[in-house]
Amino acid sequence: MSFVEYSDCIQDGDVAIVYLGHESMTPVKVKRGAQTQTRYGVIRHSTDLIGQRYGSKVTCSKGGWVYVLHPTPELWTVNLPHRTQILYTTDIATITMMLELKPGSVVCESGTGSGSLSHAILRTIAPTGHLHTVEFHQQRSEKVLEEFKEHRVDHLVTVRNQDACKDGFGVTGVADAVFLDIPSPWEAVRHAKAAMKKSGGRVCSFSPCIEQVQKTCEAFSDQGFEDITSIEVLLRVHDVRTVYLPLPDFGPDPSAQIQPDSTITPPQNHASIAVKTTIPPRDVQGHTGYLTFATKPRTQL
Amino acid sequence: MGDTVDDDSLYTIKEGDYVVLKRGDVFKAVQIQTKKKVVFEKQWFFLDNAVGQLYSTTFELASGGILQPRKPKDPECSTDTKGAGTDNRNIQDDGKSQKLTRDDIETLKEQGLKGQEIIQQLIDNSSTFKDKTEYAQDKYIKKKKKKYENIVTILKPSCRILAMMYHGREPGKICHLRYDTLAQMLTLANIHANSKVLVFETCAGLVLGSVMERMGGFGSVIQMYPGGGPVRAGVESFGFPAHFHDMLHEFPICHLNALIAGTLDTTAKDLSADLKESDMAAEVKTEAEVKTEAEVKTEAEQKGSPEEQSMETNSGAHESLVPKKEEEEEKRREAKAQEKKVKQEEKRKKLAAAASLLEGRDADGLVIASRFNPCPVLMALLKFLSPSRPFVVYSQYKECLIECYTKLKEQGGTVNLKLTDYWLRHYQVLPNRTHPVLLMSGGGGYLLSGTTVAAERSKPAASRRDEEPAAKRQKVTETEG
Numbered sequence: 001m002s003f004v005e006y007s008d009c010i011q012d013g014d015v016a017i018v019y020l021g022h023e024s025m026t027p028v029k030v031k032r033g034a035q036t037q038t039r040y041g042v043i044r045h046s047t048d049l050i051g052q053r054y055g056s057k058v059t060c061s062k063g064g065w066v067y068v069l070h071p072t073p074e075l076w077t078v079n080l081p082h083r084t085q086i087l088y089t090t091d092i093a094t095i096t097m098m099l100e101l102k103p104g105s106v107v108c109e110s111g112t113g114s115g116s117l118s119h120a121i122l123r124t125i126a127p128t129g130h131l132h133t134v135e136f137h138q139q140r141s142e143k144v145l146e147e148f149k150e151h152r153v154d155h156l157v158t159v160r161n162q163d164a165c166k167d168g169f170g171v172t173g174v175a176d177a178v179f180l181d182i183p184s185p186w187e188a189v190r191h192a193k194a195a196m197k198k199s200g201g202r203v204c205s206f207s208p209c210i211e212q213v214q215k216t217c218e219a220f221s222d223q224g225f226e227d228i229t230s231i232e233v234l235l236r237v238h239d240v241r242t243v244y245l246p247l248p249d250f251g252p253d254p255s256a257q258i259q260p261d262s263t264i265t266p267p268q269n270h271a272s273i274a275v276k277t278t279i280p281p282r283d284v285q286g287h288t289g290y291l292t293f294a295t296k297p298r299t300q301l
Numbered sequence: 302m303g304d305t306v307d308d309d310s311l312y313t314i315k316e317g318d319y320v321v322l323k324r325g326d327v328f329k330a331v332q333i334q335t336k337k338k339v340v341f342e343k344q345w346f347f348l349d350n351a352v353g354q355l356y357s358t359t360f361e362l363a364s365g366g367i368l369q370p371r372k373p374k375d376p377e378c379s380t381d382t383k384g385a386g387t388d389n390r391n392i393q394d395d396g397k398s399q400k401l402t403r404d405d406i407e408t409l410k411e412q413g414l415k416g417q418e419i420i421q422q423l424i425d426n427s428s429t430f431k432d433k434t435e436y437a438q439d440k441y442i443k444k445k446k447k448k449y450e451n452i453v454t455i456l457k458p459s460c461r462i463l464a465m466m467y468h469g470r471e472p473g474k475i476c477h478l479r480y481d482t483l484a485q486m487l488t489l490a491n492i493h494a495n496s497k498v499l500v501f502e503t504c505a506g507l508v509l510g511s512v513m514e515r516m517g518g519f520g521s522v523i524q525m526y527p528g529g530g531p532v533r534a535g536v537e538s539f540g541f542p543a544h545f546h547d548m549l550h551e552f553p554i555c556h557l558n559a560l561i562a563g564t565l566d567t568t569a570k571d572l573s574a575d576l577k578e579s580d581m582a583a584e585v586k587t588e589a590e591v592k593t594e595a596e597v598k599t600e601a602e603q604k605g606s607p608e609e610q611s612m613e614t615n616s617g618a619h620e621s622l623v624p625k626k627e628e629e630e631e632k633r634r635e636a637k638a639q640e641k642k643v644k645q646e647e648k649r650k651k652l653a654a655a656a657s658l659l660e661g662r663d664a665d666g667l668v669i670a671s672r673f674n675p676c677p678v679l680m681a682l683l684k685f686l687s688p689s690r691p692f693v694v695y696s697q698y699k700e701c702l703i704e705c706y707t708k709l710k711e712q713g714g715t716v717n718l719k720l721t722d723y724w725l726r727h728y729q730v731l732p733n734r735t736h737p738v739l740l741m742s743g744g745g746g747y748l749l750s751g752t753t754v755a756a757e758r759s760k761p762a763a764s765r766r767d768e769e770p771a772a773k774r775q776k777v778t779e780t781e782g
Contacts, residue, residue, distance in 0.1 A: 004493060004494075004495075005495055005496075006496060006665050006687070006690070008663075008687065019716050019717070019754075023717075053688060053689075053755060054687075054688060054689035055687065055688025055689030055690070055752075055753060055754045055755045056688060056754070056755040057754070057755060067689075067716055067754045067755075068689075069689045069716075069752060069754075070689040070690075072491045072691065073491070074488065074489065074491065074691070089485075089488060089489070090485065090723065092488060093481075093484045093485045093487065093488035093489070094481055094484050094485075096484065096487070096488060097460060097461050097464070097480070097481075097483070097484035097487065098461055098484070100459045100460070100461050102460075102514050102515055102517055103493075103494040103515075103516065103517025103518075103519060104517055120488065123491065123493045124493060124515065126493060126494055126495075127494055127495065127519065128494075128517070199309070199311075199312050199355075200357060210735060213728070213730055213735070214730060214732070214735055217730045218732070228730070229727065230727070230728040230730045231725060231726065231727050231728065232725075232726045232728065233481055233723055233724070233725050233726075234723065234724040235721055235723060236721060236722050236723065236724055237719065237720070237721055238699065238720040238721065238722070238747075239720075240703055240706045240707065240720060276703055276707065277703070278699065278703065278720060290728065292730070295357075297357060298312075298355060298357060
């Protein structure tokens with residue numbers, strides 16, 4: 001198992017995602033001899049997990065069953081321990097495409113936060129790219145590095161414990177793309193520019209507040225960035241349901257009675273019809289943040 | 302490690318390169334061919350001068366359709382404005398504010414004035430410009446710039462640019478798949494290097510190309526294609542290096558039933574036998590054809606009726622040529638047959654290669670985006686995925702995906718099913734004028750995504766399963782019919 005390459009079977013030391021049922025999952029560090037408690041009973045790692053194929057059904061001690069899934073950055077995003085506010089898949093997908101990430105890309109990121117985006121970046125830039133991620137909170141930077149090791153992606157990433165606004169990204173002229181998710185991104189724009197390749201590249205800033213966007217756009221413009229665009233993407237979930245719509249009783253229809261041969265079926269038999277449709281969840285995320293993208297043009301030396 | 306080479310030669314435009322032309326928000330994918338006229342935004346020009354320049358260079362259009370690299374740091378925002386009004390209370394729309402006529406402007410253009418200079422002329426000759434607010438002036442200049450600045454930027458193609466281009470220019474060709482929806486698909490399907498991905502699309506090759514870009518030439522992509530041959534115009538536009546095509550395989554969906562049933566014959570031995578047979582048939586046929594042709598001719602010659610005699614000079618000339626011609630013809634036929642044979646052999650080999658990739662039923666991802674009814678396609682192709690692998694289906698219509706969802710729920714074998722669409726809004730960000738852009742896309746299509754899991758192992762459950770879907774399938778066909 002690795003977050004950048006699939007394996008077929010679960011091995012000692014893997015991180016697996018236990019699927020407990022509708023939208024309910026939990027990550028498990030697989031360890032010989034260890035046990036995991038679920039609402040369906042105990043999962044014994046040595047017998048129930050190790051050597052089993054990813055995606056197979058595991059019966060727990062109380063007779064209930066779960067599926068064990070191979071980790072992916074998307075599953076990790078919905079299962080990771082939150083140490084900060086995190087980026088979700090909808091924004092991540094947009095960022096990945098708009099930053100033009102692909103295998104071999106060199107990317108700078110700040111802050112690392114809980115590593116939700118970092119894992120997705122690593123998946124996309126592997127096996128030949130590299131991520132330089134900067135986190136000013138020491139404990140968080142240590143914790144995330146530990147996770148990168150557990151997820152076997154640490155060879156693709158350098159974690160730096162510093163302040164991107166003050167000290168930049170620790171690299172110069174190497175990045176194809178820079179991502180900013182910090183409270184005052186405009187203060188890091190010049191560092192972003194310095195970190196990027198002379199031939200140019202793409203940059204993105206994520207901010208929840210429009211005032212931040214305003215300042216960041218000005219900074220991008222001042223630093224000579226081009227094609228500055230701000231967008232917002234929202235996920236809309238459609239829950240599939242069969243709904244039953246009652247039919248009102250219109251009373252006897254005199255015109256229908258003119259034809260005596262027609263057998264009149266009482267309307268009560270068709271008192272409702274079934275419709276397969278979708279409904280929106282009652283509450284949805286109405287805002288995550290604004291995404292501002294820009295292109296750094298080639299800089300003459 | 303991180304220090305990759307930032308070599309200019311990587312960014313130089315070469316002849317034969319696939320590039321994207323950009324002007325404002327408009328894109329067009331073209332190939333760099335010298336002496337070839339390109340039409341873009343109602344203007345024609347030649348790309349000859351782009352060769353040897355660097356990507357992302359902006360060119361100015363000179364007379365005769367010649368491109369000239371725009372000098373760096375052109376005085377871009379130096380338009381002279383001279384004061385501004387506070388509001389629009391004094392501005393009348395009487396159609397007389399601009400003193401320059403259309404003809405005047407055309408004359409200016411013919412005199413070779415640059416876009417910037419024409420705009421300055423327009424401002425100088427506008428009676429209301431100085432009364433407009435600063436913001437309105439900004440807007441005016443921006444609008445005129447779009448109209449009179451003859452510039453074009455040449456970009457290196459990418460998934461982002463091509464997806465935006467197709468969506469803007471020819472959405473019908475890509476089933477109205479919006480670029481942000483494509484972005485979601487690539488992420489939800491966990492497309493990455495060193496995996497094996499199945500793609501079924503009728504989006505001009507845009508989806509396939511995007512998948513290939515994300516795999517960076519590592520791993521394998523199998524394009525499951527409908528109809529006579531795979532459509533890949535969009536893939537070309539990506540301008541991938543040659544080795545990217547080594548990971549691309551193709552399998553005709555019309556052989557899928559045979560493959561699933563295990564009756565698809567792609568073994569080399571049977572292949573050649575098959576080929577021989579068909580070739581022999583072809584050869585026999587040609588021989589027969591030749592014979593009949595010859596017969597007809599001799600008959601005509603022998604008859605020698607007055608009518609035919611009048612053509613004698615012709616046929617006489619023919620006669621001497623006939624043996625030679627026939628020989629040539631035969632040679633040509635043989636060569637053609639040989640060529641056909643080679644091509645067929647190649648095709649068979651490709652089919653065999655794709656089939657062997659599929660036979661393991663261990664693909665790592667599945668992406669469907671087509672104009673076909675997605676449900677049968679999804680049901681058929683899901684069989685080829687390993688357990689615990691993501692899949693994503695795009696449709697322009699939600700109802701088709703509801704059907705897929707229902708069927709998957711009945712059948713089992715998948716978890717985390719989600720039916721979604723995406724809402725995309727652009728913002729104008731300007732000092733004191735920040736607001737959403739007035740026009741937004743009404744919809745970008747729908748996605749159904751999920752993860753495969755292993756089929757049931759315990760026997761009683763399995764048998765129950767076998768019966769259940771069968772009954773339901775019947776029901777479905779009933780309602781369909």
